[in-house]
Amino acid sequence: MPIDIDTFDREAEFEGDRTQAERILSFLALNDDKAFRRREIADSTGIDPNAVSAVLSRLKERDLVRHKPPYWAAGDPERVRSAIDLRRSLDTLNEQLGTEDMDAWRDAGADEQHPSQRGTDGE
Template identity: 65%
Template structure:
């Protein structure tokens, strides 16, 4: 499947799997003059409708999408830019320093609690 040149130019790792949230946000952002029903988003993104529903609800809690039953639309552009910048920063830090291991964090916290 082809990708747009914007994605080609700006993404570091094109071989990685795009998340459902990213696919949904990309679709809604490219159609920012419209609002869609859950089933329409599912059909356009190729994601199961139940999965779309749970992803949309998570995105709504982060103010990345808007909802007026039964329609969904892209959220505030400023909020989307902030979330994207945060995601890009975290990805850069993970590339440079490696990812965090939550088990290591828990073990360290347990050790500190024993002192």
């Protein structure tokens, strides 16, 4: 039986490997004409209310959501879209090229000074 497109866009079971932050941002962006209480966001996304609180706080620090107690709403639509697009691009690159080994990056340059920190005589 078919479902309407709004249900399709909202349903958590179609969300695959998206992070909780992406799920919350997507929900708020799809409903950008409304503001919600934490519990309403939790109920709509299927995420534990305590986790929703933590995620909303991190998203607020990044200016991706707005908060006027007790309500939360999507932030600037362009900023939200850019954040989601960046995450998807990074996921695609990681799938195609593999993830970076940060310890290897740190070890590779640990013994050398950055060129901007070297003296004018080349040392």
